[in-house]
Amino acid sequence: MSYIIKGETGDWEIVVGLEVHCEVISNAKLFSGAATAFGAEANTQVSFVDAGFPGMLPVVNHKCVEQAIKTGFGLNATINKKSIFARKNYYYADLPNGYQISQSDHPIVSDGYIDVDLENGETRRIGIERLHLEQDAGKLMHDQHPSKSFVDLNRAGVALMEIVSRPDIRSPEEAGAYLRKLRSIVRYIGSCDGNMDEGSMRCDANVSVRHPGEPFGTRAEIKNVNSIRFVMQAIEYEAKRQVELLEEGGRVVQETRKFDSVKGVTKTMRSKETAIDYRYFYDPDLIPLRLDDALIERLRGEMPELPDAKKARFTADYGLPAYDAGQLVAEKDIAAYFEAAAKGHDAKKVANYIMGDLFAVLNKLGKSIADSPVKPENLGRMVDLINDGTISSRIAKDVFAFMVEEGKSPDEIVAEKGLKQVTDTSAIEKMIDDVIAANPDKVAEYKGGKEKLLGWFVGQTMRASQGKANPAMLNQLVKQKLDA
Amino acid sequence: MSIDRDMVKRLGILSRLRIPDENMDEMVGELTKILGWVDQLKDVNTDDVLPMNSVVDDMALREREDVITDGGIRDEILANAPDRMDGYFLVPKVVE
Amino acid sequence: MTDLVELTVAEALDGLAKKEFSAVELTQAHLDEMAKARELNAYVIETPEVALERAKRSDDRRAKGEKIGKMEGIPVGMKDLYCTKGVRTTACSHILDGFVPPYESTVSQKLEDEGSVMLGKTNMDEFAMGTANLTSWYGAVRNPYKDKTNPDKFLIPGGSSGGSAAAVAAGLCMAATGSDTGGSIRTPASFCGIVGCKPTYGRCSRWGMVAFASSLDQAGTMTRTVRDTAIMLGSMAGFDAKDSTSMNIPVPDYTKALTGDVKGLRIGIPREYNPDKGLNADVRHVWEKTAQKLREAGAEIVDISLPSTPYALPTYYLIAPAEASSNLARYDGVKYGLRVDGKSLDEMYTNTRTEGFGKEVKRRIMIGTCILLEGYYETCYLKAQKVRRLLCREFAEAYKQVDVILAPAAPETAFGKDDDSTSDPLKMQLYDVFTVPSSLAGLPSVCVPAGTSEVNGLPIGLQVIGNSFEEEKILRVADVIESMSGMPIRPLRAGGK
Numbered sequence A: 001m002s003y004i005i006k007g008e009t010g011d012w013e014i015v016v017g018l019e020v021h022c023e024v025i026s027n028a029k030l031f032s033g034a035a036t037a038f039g040a041e042a043n044t045q046v047s048f049v050d051a052g053f054p055g056m057l058p059v060v061n062h063k064c065v066e067q068a069i070k071t072g073f074g075l076n077a078t079i080n081k082k083s084i085f086a087r088k089n090y091y092y093a094d095l096p097n098g099y100q101i102s103q104s105d106h107p108i109v110s111d112g113y114i115d116v117d118l119e120n121g122e123t124r125r126i127g128i129e130r131l132h133l134e135q136d137a138g139k140l141m142h143d144q145h146p147s148k149s150f151v152d153l154n155r156a157g158v159a160l161m162e163i164v165s166r167p168d169i170r171s172p173e174e175a176g177a178y179l180r181k182l183r184s185i186v187r188y189i190g191s192c193d194g195n196m197d198e199g200s201m202r203c204d205a206n207v208s209v210r211h212p213g214e215p216f217g218t219r220a221e222i223k224n225v226n227s228i229r230f231v232m233q234a235i236e237y238e239a240k241r242q243v244e245l246l247e248e249g250g251r252v253v254q255e256t257r258k259f260d261s262v263k264g265v266t267k268t269m270r271s272k273e274t275a276i277d278y279r280y281f282y283d284p285d286l287i288p289l290r291l292d293d294a295l296i297e298r299l300r301g302e303m304p305e306l307p308d309a310k311k312a313r314f315t316a317d318y319g320l321p322a323y324d325a326g327q328l329v330a331e332k333d334i335a336a337y338f339e340a341a342a343k344g345h346d347a348k349k350v351a352n353y354i355m356g357d358l359f360a361v362l363n364k365l366g367k368s369i370a371d372s373p374v375k376p377e378n379l380g381r382m383v384d385l386i387n388d389g390t391i392s393s394r395i396a397k398d399v400f401a402f403m404v405e406e407g408k409s410p411d412e413i414v415a416e417k418g419l420k421q422v423t424d425t426s427a428i429e430k431m432i433d434d435v436i437a438a439n440p441d442k443v444a445e446y447k448g449g450k451e452k453l454l455g456w457f458v459g460q461t462m463r464a465s466q467g468k469a470n471p472a473m474l475n476q477l478v479k480q481k482l483d484a
Numbered sequence B: 001m002s003i004d005r006d007m008v009k010r011l012g013i014l015s016r017l018r019i020p021d022e023n024m025d026e027m028v029g030e031l032t033k034i035l036g037w038v039d040q041l042k043d044v045n046t047d048d049v050l051p052m053n054s055v056v057d058d059m060a061l062r063e064r065e066d067v068i069t070d071g072g073i074r075d076e077i078l079a080n081a082p083d084r085m086d087g088y089f090l091v092p093k094v095v096e
Numbered sequence C: 001m002t003d004l005v006e007l008t009v010a011e012a013l014d015g016l017a018k019k020e021f022s023a024v025e026l027t028q029a030h031l032d033e034m035a036k037a038r039e040l041n042a043y044v045i046e047t048p049e050v051a052l053e054r055a056k057r058s059d060d061r062r063a064k065g066e067k068i069g070k071m072e073g074i075p076v077g078m079k080d081l082y083c084t085k086g087v088r089t090t091a092c093s094h095i096l097d098g099f100v101p102p103y104e105s106t107v108s109q110k111l112e113d114e115g116s117v118m119l120g121k122t123n124m125d126e127f128a129m130g131t132a133n134l135t136s137w138y139g140a141v142r143n144p145y146k147d148k149t150n151p152d153k154f155l156i157p158g159g160s161s162g163g164s165a166a167a168v169a170a171g172l173c174m175a176a177t178g179s180d181t182g183g184s185i186r187t188p189a190s191f192c193g194i195v196g197c198k199p200t201y202g203r204c205s206r207w208g209m210v211a212f213a214s215s216l217d218q219a220g221t222m223t224r225t226v227r228d229t230a231i232m233l234g235s236m237a238g239f240d241a242k243d244s245t246s247m248n249i250p251v252p253d254y255t256k257a258l259t260g261d262v263k264g265l266r267i268g269i270p271r272e273y274n275p276d277k278g279l280n281a282d283v284r285h286v287w288e289k290t291a292q293k294l295r296e297a298g299a300e301i302v303d304i305s306l307p308s309t310p311y312a313l314p315t316y317y318l319i320a321p322a323e324a325s326s327n328l329a330r331y332d333g334v335k336y337g338l339r340v341d342g343k344s345l346d347e348m349y350t351n352t353r354t355e356g357f358g359k360e361v362k363r364r365i366m367i368g369t370c371i372l373l374e375g376y377y378e379t380c381y382l383k384a385q386k387v388r389r390l391l392c393r394e395f396a397e398a399y400k401q402v403d404v405i406l407a408p409a410a411p412e413t414a415f416g417k418d419d420d421s422t423s424d425p426l427k428m429q430l431y432d433v434f435t436v437p438s439s440l441a442g443l444p445s446v447c448v449p450a451g452t453s454e455v456n457g458l459p460i461g462l463q464v465i466g467n468s469f470e471e472e473k474i475l476r477v478a479d480v481i482e483s484m485s486g487m488p489i490r491p492l493r494a495g496g497k
Helices: A062-074 A172-189 A228-247 A293-302 A307-318 A322-329 A332-342 A347-365 A376-387 A393-406 A410-417 A425-438 A440-447 A453-464 A471-483 B005-014 B021-041 B074-078 C002-006 C009-017 C023-036 C048-064 C106-113 C162-170 C186-192 C226-236 C281-296 C309-330 C345-356 C359-371 C377-401 C425-432 C436-440 C471-485
Strands: A004-007 A010-023 A085-089 A099-103 A109-117 A123-135 A139-141 A148-152 A159-165 A201-210 A220-225 A256-260 A265-268 B088-092 C043-046 C075-079 C117-122 C175-180 C195-198 C218-223 C266-270 C300-304 C404-408 C445-452 C459-466
Touching: A004 A228, A010 A172, A010 A228, A062 A109, A062 A123, A062 A159, A062 A172, A062 A293, A085 C309, A099 A123, A109 A172, A123 A172, A159 A172, A172 A201, A172 A228, A172 A307, A172 A332, A201 A228, A220 A228, A228 A256, A228 A265, A307 A322, A307 A332, A307 A347, A322 A332, A322 A347, A332 A347, A332 A376, A347 A376, A347 A393, A376 A393, A376 A410, A393 A410, A425 A440, A425 A453, A425 A471, A440 A453, A440 A471, A453 A471, B005 B021, B005 C359, B021 C309, B021 C359, B021 C377, B021 C425, B088 C345, C002 C023, C009 C023, C009 C226, C023 C043, C023 C048, C023 C075, C023 C117, C043 C162, C048 C117, C075 C106, C075 C162, C106 C117, C106 C175, C106 C226, C117 C162, C162 C175, C162 C186, C162 C218, C175 C186, C175 C195, C175 C226, C186 C195, C186 C445, C186 C459, C195 C226, C195 C471, C218 C226, C226 C445, C226 C471, C266 C281, C266 C377, C281 C300, C281 C404, C281 C445, C281 C459, C281 C471, C300 C377, C309 C359, C309 C377, C309 C425, C309 C436, C359 C377, C377 C436, C404 C471, C445 C471, C459 C471
Parallel strands: A220 A256, C075 C117, C075 C175, C266 C300, C266 C404
Antiparallel strands: A004 A010, A010 A159, A010 A201, A085 A099, A109 A123, A123 A159, A139 A148, A148 B088, A201 A220, A256 A265, C043 C117, C175 C218, C195 C218, C195 C445, C404 C459, C445 C459
16 A cells, blocks of 8 residues: 555655746746746846846736746635745856845745545545745756856746645655646646646645654755656655664755756755855835735636546546546546537546547657547547447447548548448348358358357358448348348 | 854854954944844834834835836846846856 | 126026027037036036937027027036947946947937037936045046135035036036936935936936936936926926836926925925934024025915834835846846956956946945845845835825925035045935935935025035925925025136136
């Protein structure tokens, strides 16, 4: 059940808390009017505010505030009517002001949770301590010059939501499920695109180990891991490292480590500055951010249906098994596709086609569901054609393939290719008669007791019908004729 | 709370200022006097008084619309930079 | 034409309107005067081309009958704290060497929009940190006034807006901008015998002002008369969406407040501003005499108490450096200004900042850094912020009883550059004792010349402190004090006529 590391001195449990930085989707930066889009030429999306010029002052972007509030709803959290921006003071070349505007003891969102589904069917609730708004830093490049680093401030000042979980995570799997769920939520809300490979969602993991029931051990922080799989690997490695260290009589040092994804190991980061103290204080250029009830209620009203609610509805309204519903709601686009395809059709069958044939095709083509060559209404229609007997599920495979290739509706394809199922008894009987007439020896064998040949006759007739004969009728008629 | 040379060194590291050895004692002395002021403030009863960060703290924070109104001024951003190349600021190489 | 520099702003606006002289002539007269008085070191950069070009445009506007600004054609000095597009701005710090802002501060832009003509950037204490204008990278400023007991003594003009004060007093501009964090307008105004006004926090935009302590910094005016202050303040003040602490309140016509009458006004005399020690007898005398005259003019003089006043100074000197330590972190040799190279990033930072900042600035950064440290933050910084709120409450209580408060601006008259006290930063800070309380409370305060010292003949200013956004009341009272005091409103002509 639970994830346990078997050590020499007994069982070890791991304790993990995750800090996730989500880059907020907005046109402009958190405190300036410069653009946030990816991929621009260096330093072209920088205002004097972002570059820390003398006399420049921050003015907060309302959109970023709204995104944080909506995300707070998504985390089942408290929206704090008063939050305060504070300065975190430190020096680095990607931080032009010498401080980052963040939030310290008054974050905009606190005390929430998300429920994550595990492979064994269990659901675990992971607490969220807080979500706060802060500025992203610029980027440094080290390869252009032998003795210099290059500084690009395009990202400097872009809004981030830092989402801090409680140390409730007990296995790498839970960490992965938490991140997937969090990503799903922010994508549903549209507050972050959740792309870890592009750095718009980044994760720091606080890892410690203990014997079950004991107090928390000393934790190490693994910084900036850039994929869910790596987060899971990093936690697994780090926990084992700590167990080995402790069992050898060593001590875990509270430190910052980084994950080497090639070797699959965590390594200590140079911590030269032992004197570090961020000297947080409320930014005197800003005043407390107060949210009125009207805004909070308006945003609550604008909230989209989130994965958990959608999953419950899919189970209730469409009769889907929980597992299938969970699969379909993980991504907003998939859920939307499913609903478009299932509306008025056989939802279970539609769900099976999506999770089976469609996912396989999309995977092969490297396409997202939003770019699916098969339109959802066509998939729904195809299921109708199967259910009303127009095509067989065997023929449906062909129809589906044609839909992928040609993008046409299943009705057009069935008509053009003449794939309509033959249900006319006399036509099927005629074909059976022809097969029987052409194979008197086989008929004799059948009548002599080789009943297995029934299948052979069915197959031959089906082939003669080019697969279009209604399989059930065909079976029944072949048997009648042979036994007659 | 007392100030010693180690504290002065630490403050120098944090604020990226080098305090020459000969100025150390002077700095220790001045910081100690400042903390003396803190002792004066201890006489003031501030129970139930909230810290005041700004005299306009009670005002509503004004917010900007999410509109791109700035940027696209790379030349001006870089014009004053002591070291720049190819549209970037340059700093001594950072070893990560 | 030689007397153009002696005019007040109000007189000059009148003369320009009547075409008695042109803005170019007025500007040229001031540029000439500046050239004659360079030993004052009031300007750190003169901008004659900018000035004459703007003056010419002003004359063109008048000639064409276009819209005329409130300061149309008036030559002004600009404190080097204001970022001026295309004109070097350093806040008189070595660390901003050669910095030419690609933007114009809101206040200087408003003044330009109202037609004023910038003559140059005035000297100041480095990053506005000082009371004597002795910390400037460009050297000390000389007060145009002379101590009659020792006329050769180099007197300081007060700080941090010392260059602006000296320039206004000497006729090197008709008016100048200042900035006031803990007294930086009012102390030099008192020492140089001019009118200096720090309006309510939030009245003028801080956008484009090099920051010292953000919760205290406020732009203000330095002129030779209260009427000129009213004109200039009306041109600089106003809401700015780019400053989150700027107040969206309409700007009245301050000149209309100058009724010349104080009848029925209740004027508070805070007893805590009259300590047994630390207040010069001449200053006390001028204060008492002025209160007496105001009573005779029909005002009600009310004895009031602001009990936390003695704690204002330590409170200020904990809060201001804390904010400054963070505000000054951006000077790191990367984006602008001085860079002193080093082998590593941190070494470059440390080399640049160690060489770029002067001693007083470094001292305050160190103090501010200490105050914000874990373990100190609560007992130092938060405690000071709590006392700040108490001070505000006491002022608020006082304004239930009185309309304005009358107090000394500085405990002394101007002192010598080489006096013993100038080498002791803690002694120097005592000069802010009467100005910091209203700074902490964000209240408007105007320092107006009210008399002279019988000992050394130097000017003495008094401050009239008002409730938030009641600039009109303090200017009304200051105007009456000005007319009763008989203090000169003409410049000293340090360069000779």
